[in-house]
Amino acid sequence: MKYKLSFCTAFLMLLLLAGCRKTDFAxxxxxxxxxVFNSLDFNTTVDNKDAPQPFLVMLIDPVLDKDGIPExxxxxxxxxxxxxxxxxxxxxxxxxxxxxxxxxxTLKVLAAPILNGYDLxxxxxxxxxxxxxxxxxxxxxxxxxxxxxxxxxxVSIIDTTxxxxxxxxxxxxxxQKNYQSPKTILYVRNExxxxxxxxxSMVYVNFYNLSSEGFFDVAKTEKDPNDVPNKLMGDRMGVYxxxxxxxxxxxxxxxxxxxxxxxxxxxxxxxxxxxxxxFPLFADTSAxxxxxxNMGQYFAFCAPGYxxxxxxxxxxxxxxxxxxxLGDYGDDAGSQFWPYKIxxxxxxxxxxxxxxxxxxxxxxxxxxxxEYINKKFYLTTIQRKFEPPTY
Amino acid sequence: xxxxxxISICALLMLMMAAGCxxxxxxxxxxxxxxxxxxxxxxxxxxDLSILKAALIxxxxxxxxxxxxxxxxxxPDNKAFNQIGITEESIAAMNTDSLKFILQYHLIADRYxxxxxxxxxxxxxxxxNGKELYVSISKQQSQGANNKDTYVNxxxxxxxxxxxxxxxxxxxxxxxxxxxxxxxxxxxxxxSRSELSLFAAIMKKxxxxxxxxxxxxxxxxxxxxxxxxxxxxxxxxxxxxxPATFNPLVFDVYLLQMKSARVFASDAATLTExxxxxxxxxxxxxxxxxxxxxxxxxxxxxxxxxxLWIYKKAIxxxxxVNPHGNATVYYAxxxxxxNKLNSNGVVHTIDQLIFDPARFRK
Numbered sequence: 189m190k191y192k193l194s195f196c197t198a199f200l201m202l203l204l205l206a207g208c209r210k211t212d213f214a215x216x217x218x219x220x221x222x223x224v225f226n227s228l229d230f231n232t233t234v235d236n237k238d239a240p241q242p243f244l245v246m247l248i249d250p251v252l253d254k255d256g257i258p259e260x261x262x263x264x265x266x267x268x269x270x271x272x273x274x275x276x277x278x279x280x281x282x283x284x285x286x287x288x289x290x291x292x293x294t295l296k297v298l299a300a301p302i303l304n305g306y307d308l309x310x311x312x313x314x315x316x317x318x319x320x321x322x323x324x325x326x327x328x329x330x331x332x333x334x335x336x337x338x339x340x341x342x343v344s345i346i347d348t349t350x351x352x353x354x355x356x357x358x359x360x361x362x363x364q365k366n367y368q369s370p371k372t373i374l375y376v377r378n379e380x381x382x383x384x385x386x387x388x389s390m391v392y393v394n395f396y397n398l399s400s401e402g403f404f405d406v407a408k409t410e411k412d413p414n415d416v417p418n419k420l421m422g423d424r425m426g427v428y429x430x431x432x433x434x435x436x437x438x439x440x441x442x443x444x445x446x447x448x449x450x451x452x453x454x455x456x457x458x459x460x461x462x463x464x465x466x467f468p469l470f471a472d473t474s475a476x477x478x479x480x481x482n483m484g485q486y487f488a489f490c491a492p493g494y495x496x497x498x499x500x501x502x503x504x505x506x507x508x509x510x511x512x513x514l515g516d517y518g519d520d521a522g523s524q525f526w527p528y529k530i531x532x533x534x535x536x537x538x539x540x541x542x543x544x545x546x547x548x549x550x551x552x553x554x555x556x557x558x559e560y561i562n563k564k565f566y567l568t569t570i571q572r573k574f575e576p577p578t579y
Numbered sequence: 580x581x582x583x584x585x586i587s588i589c590a591l592l593m594l595m596m597a598a599g600c601x602x603x604x605x606x607x608x609x610x611x612x613x614x615x616x617x618x619x620x621x622x623x624x625x626x627d628l629s630i631l632k633a634a635l636i637x638x639x640x641x642x643x644x645x646x647x648x649x650x651x652x653x654x655p656d657n658k659a660f661n662q663i664g665i666t667e668e669s670i671a672a673m674n675t676d677s678l679k680f681i682l683q684y685h686l687i688a689d690r691y692x693x694x695x696x697x698x699x700x701x702x703x704x705x706x707x708n709g710k711e712l713y714v715s716i717s718k719q720q721s722q723g724a725n726n727k728d729t730y731v732n733x734x735x736x737x738x739x740x741x742x743x744x745x746x747x748x749x750x751x752x753x754x755x756x757x758x759x760x761x762x763x764x765x766x767x768x769x770x771s772r773s774e775l776s777l778f779a780a781i782m783k784k785x786x787x788x789x790x791x792x793x794x795x796x797x798x799x800x801x802x803x804x805x806x807x808x809x810x811x812x813x814x815x816x817x818x819x820x821x822p823a824t825f826n827p828l829v830f831d832v833y834l835l836q837m838k839s840a841r842v843f844a845s846d847a848a849t850l851t852e853x854x855x856x857x858x859x860x861x862x863x864x865x866x867x868x869x870x871x872x873x874x875x876x877x878x879x880x881x882x883x884x885x886x887l888w889i890y891k892k893a894i895x896x897x898x899x900v901n902p903h904g905n906a907t908v909y910y911a912x913x914x915x916x917x918n919k920l921n922s923n924g925v926v927h928t929i930d931q932l933i934f935d936p937a938r939f940r941k
Contacts, residue, residue, distance in 0.1 A: 196588050200595070207599045233860045234846045234872065235838075237700045327697030328718075340697065 214298050219313035220352035221300035224291035224360045225271040227398065227561050228372065239370055240325040240343050244268040244362065245333040246291055247322045248314060257338050258324065263314055265291035266326070266333045273564070274532045277540065277554060277571035279310050286330055300357070302573045304382045306555065308357065310570075316354045321374065322347045323362055345372045357382055363457065364562065367400035367407065373457065380461045381555045381570065388572060390466035391538050393556040395487075397421055397455040403562055404455070408506045417524045421560045422507040423455040425489040427465070428496050433472040434482035434516045442472045442483075447496045453489060453560070469539065469553040480551040482516035483539050486526065487558065512558065512565045514538060528565040538569065543577040550574075614747045618652060619645035621746055627753075630660040633670045638679035648748030649690040653712075653731050655757040656741075658881075662756055663915050683708035684760050690750050692743045693736070694724035700849055701841070710760060710920075713841070715849045728876070732758050733843025733918035738878040755881065759919045765799055766791035768921050774911075775928070777807040778833070780817045785830050790837060797924035798842040800833045800887070803911045806932045829939035832864055841925055843918050844885050844910065848874040858890055858898050867892040868901065870933075885910050885917075889933055904934035 228242035246265035250258040265288070272289040283294045292299065292312040300308035325342035326333055333341065345362070352358060357379040365371045375398065386392055404423055427450040432439035450465045467485075475481045488496040488511040499509045504524070512528040515537040522529060535541040538556050541549040557568040615621075619641050622628045631654055635641040644650065660666070670678070686707040693716070696702050701713040717728035725743055729736040734756045736742050741753035761768060769775045769782075769791060778801045782788045791797065807817070831837070842862065850860050861871030871888040887908040889901035900906035908931045910917045917927035 196585075196592065200588075200592065203592070203595055203599065207595075231860075232700065232850055234842055234850065234862050235840070237846060237850075238839075238841070241699065327702070328699045329695075329697040340702075 216298055216313040216315055218316050218354045219298075219300075220316040220354065221303075221308055221311040221357045222291070222314055222352070222360060223275075223311045223358070224265060224268070225275070225362070225566075226268045226290075227271055227361045227363050227559075227566070229270055229562060229564060230364075230370070240345055241328070242270055243326055243328055244323050244345070245326045245342075247324065247333075248319050250320065250322050253338075255338075256344075257341055258322065258333075260334060261322075264333060265295070268323075271566060273530045273566055275566065275568040276310070276532075277307065277536065277569040303355070303357070305388075305572050306382055307571050307573050308382075311357060314352070316352045316356070318349060318351045320347070320349045323372070323374065346374045348374055350374070350376055353378075359557075359568075361398065363398055364400045365457070367403040367562065375457055375459055377459045377461060381464065384464070386464065386555065387466075388553055389469050391469055391553040391556070392464040392466045393487075393538065393558060394462040394464045395427055395451065395453040396462055396557065396559045397423070397425075397453050398457060398559055398561045399455050400562060401457075404507060407563065417527070418504055418508075418510050419527045419563055420507050421453070421455075421489055421510050422491050425453050425491055425510075426495070427451050427453055428488040428490065429465075429467060430486040430488070430496075431467060431471050432484040432486070432517070433475065433480075434484065434518075439484045439516060439518050445471050447488065449495075450487075464555070469551060478547050478551070479541055479549050480539060482534060482541075483537075484513060484515040484517040485538050486513050486517070487511060489560075510560075512567075514567060530565060530567050532567070532569070536569070536571075537567075540569075540571050540574075542574070545575045546578055548577065615745055617645050617748045618648070618650060618746045618751060619643075621744070621751065622654070627656045627658070628654060630657050630665060630667050630670060631655060633667045634673075634678055634682055637670060637673075638675055638682055640679065640682055644748070646748065649688070650749035651687050651689060651691040652749065652751050653685045653736065653754045653758070654751050655685070655754045656737075659754055659756050662913075665757070680708050680762075681757070681760065684710055684712065684758055685754070687712070692725060692750055693727060693729050693752070696729070698727065700846060710762075712758065713843070715843070715845065717849045718852045720852055728849065730843065730845040730849060732760075732920055733845045733914070734758060735845065735876040735883065737881070755876070755883070756914070761919070761921055763921055764792045765797055765921045765924045765926055768919060768926055769799070769801055772916075772928075774803045774805075775801050777804045777812065777814060777817060778802055780814060781807070781812075781830055784817060784820055785822050785827070787830075787834060787837075790834070792923070794837060794839075795923055796839045796841060797837065798835050798840045799924060799926045800835075800908075800929050800933075801926055802833065802929050802932050806930055810932055810936055812936065824941055825936065826939040826941060828864070828868075829934045829936050832868070832870075832933050835862055835870075836865060838862075842872065843925065844872055844914055844927065845874045845876075847872045848876075858888075861888075861890075869898065883914065885914050887929065887933070901933070903938045905931045908933055 224246055226244050230242060246268055247258050247261035249262035251260045253259050267287045269287045280294050285294050298313040300311035300313055322344050323346040324344050327340050359377045359379055361375045363373050363375050365373045407420055428447045429450050430447055431442040431445035433442050470477055470480050472481055490496060491508045494508055511526050513526040514530050516534055538554055540552045540554055544550045552572055552574050555570040559566045622632050684706045687704045696714050696716050698716045698718055700715045703711050706712050713732055715730045719728060734754055737753040744751040769779050847860050858869050858871050861869050863869055869890045873886040873888050876883045889906050890898040891901050893899050908929050911928040911930040919926045
């Protein structure tokens with residue numbers, strides 16, 4: 189009987205074990221890491237209402253039927269809406285939004301690991317090697333692409349093949365090729381920050397002007413009365429930065445960091461990583477060396493021959509000056525001095541200040557990319573891995 | 580004792596096995612013992628749809644609507660028919676084939692609730708007569724998916740209880756006005772209407788008459804004869820005009836400068852996300868004019884206000900009201916003679932000229 193009982197117990201244990209949830213962990217063999225933005229920004233008007241709309245689906249290795257309509261794909265990035273001004277340093281894991289501001293966005297995909305200390309959780313793992321990529325327009329609704337009727341599956345605006353290296357980090361964008369035509373291109377940039385010895389006491393930033401060909405020449409002839417002036421970026425501009433620290437709720441300049449020359453920004457669709465420039469994480473010497481305070485960063489872009497100190501404040505000629513303010517800059521309204529403002533989260537901008545270890549908050553530097561595309565600024569922030577908080 | 584424990588262990592075991600089974604999410608089935616009526620019966624038994632009923636019976640389509648389906652019908656009610664002067668008596672006098680052609684145009688295959696249409700302009704659906712109709716859903720963000728402003732070829736779908744009527748073989752949406760379609764070209768349509776004869780004469784004079792037939796897609800805003808007479812343009816004086824002495828814009832504007840466009844009166848309203856209709860949403864008329872087709876449909880008293888707003892861009896970049904003619908132009912007869920879809924484009928009828936011809940003499 190004893191034997192019987194122990195047999196029963198063993199069987200019971202077996203059953204208990206067998207009842208556990210069995211999970212197949214997804215794995216990608218020799219992965220590449222991608223992050224995709226839809227940088228198209230045309231508005232639908234009565235004039236262009238028949239043109240394809242900038243609401244896309246990305247299909248990697250699609251299977252097409254005999255009429256060229258996609259039937260399935262190895263990887264699908266659906267509901268790809270226009271990108272946000274700020275691409276966060278972390279994915280919105282708990283967000284269940286269907287329409288995406290980027291790929292992978294809120295999708296539950298296999299994210300890239302922490303690589304060389306950088307948190308790449310906003311990048312998705314995909315198999316490396318040669319892949320066909322199609323971007324297709326899709327209707328504005330909640331139906332997944334492959335559940336749409338075939339006639340609603342839109343038109344293909346990009347159909348190309350790219351080769352991705354093993355464990356390489358790529359940022360891809362759908363861009364408008366020429367400012368006066370709706371033709372689009374896929375811009376694939378192999379990011380090199382993971383391979384560089386970047387210091388963790390400096391905040392890094394690089395600049396791209398990914399505007400369409402002929403953007404400046406055509407855009408300067410357009411005039412929109414609702415626009416504040418100084419929104420146009422020339423094809424070749426110098427970059428100057430200023431830092432502020434928030435003191436008694438208003439930003440005050442940090443001594444020694446006003447209109448410091450930084451580098452250049454050149455309009456190009458060449459898929460090359462631009463050089464990184466930097467400023468110190470603890471620029472404000474009055475702050476502790478743990479938390480640098482609520483910081484604001486200002487980037488001024490001036491045509492050759494001008495500096496932010498000598499630009500005329502009013503009636504500035506078109507294409508001579510534009511600027512973007514980031515972080516804790518105070519008032520949200522754009523002005524001719526700071527026509528673009530991107531606030532992000534107050535303490536998760538170019539400087540991430542967050543509870544880590546025993547310090548709350550503790551400041552960390554980031555790697556940033558500032559992109560100017562056809563009258564809009566976009567900021568992408570990449571954070572480093574940091575210690576979890578201890579309580 | 581021993582016996583009991585081994586029984587209880589066995590029982591526990593059984594219980595665990597049962598508990599270890601896959602658990603389905605069970606929801607109690609809804610009562611599906613009664614089906615709603617079919618579309619044909621619904622129309623037959625609705626006082627507001629008696630003209631539609633008469634038309635369906637006359638064309639022999641009523642029986643089709645009692646078949647399994649599914650169909651989606653955009654159904655004009657009696658008020659909608661009365662609006663364009665159709666009564667039950669006039670249905671009896673109509674040509675059966677052309678009536679059938681029009682009625683079939685209101686019927687598409689499959690079951691579409693308003694929330695099934697993508698939120699964008701001009702979702703194309705093939706109708707029962709083979710022609711395509713265009714369903715536009717407003718981008719207005721404050722409205723729920725089934726309450727969004729909906730337009731079929733520029734004609735509003737009625738709100739609330741008059742849309743998304745579920746039937747056993749489809750869905751019914753009540754339309755504010757019957758759809759207006761013909762198989763002829765834009766040229767045929769303009770030629771067929773006597774109140775557009777001066778516009779036709781102008782088009783001939785300015786060598787655009789053949790374009791109204793040959794261009795694959797056009798949108799035409801055709802002013803009625805009174806509009807020309809108001810500026811002293813009669814058949815006689817039009818015959819004497821020398822086109823070379825005019826800036827061509829003066830009459831090209833009515834063809835939107837031959838832009839390939841299918842513009843319905845409600846389009847600009849459909850595009851607004853927060854209730855305002857920015858000028859930049861409108862139609863640019865080169866070099867520096869803009870035309871914004873303003874439109875509102877009141878769901879309170881079921882009236883529509885449609886106006887063409889004409890602007891000119893001043894040197895400082897600000898849009899001014901059109902200084903060279905009329906700044907606001909109305910559609911002739913409400914919109915009863917507009918949103919007319921022909922084989923190669925849309926025709927709207929307007930009651931004023933946009934530009935004062937005298938201001939456009941070279």
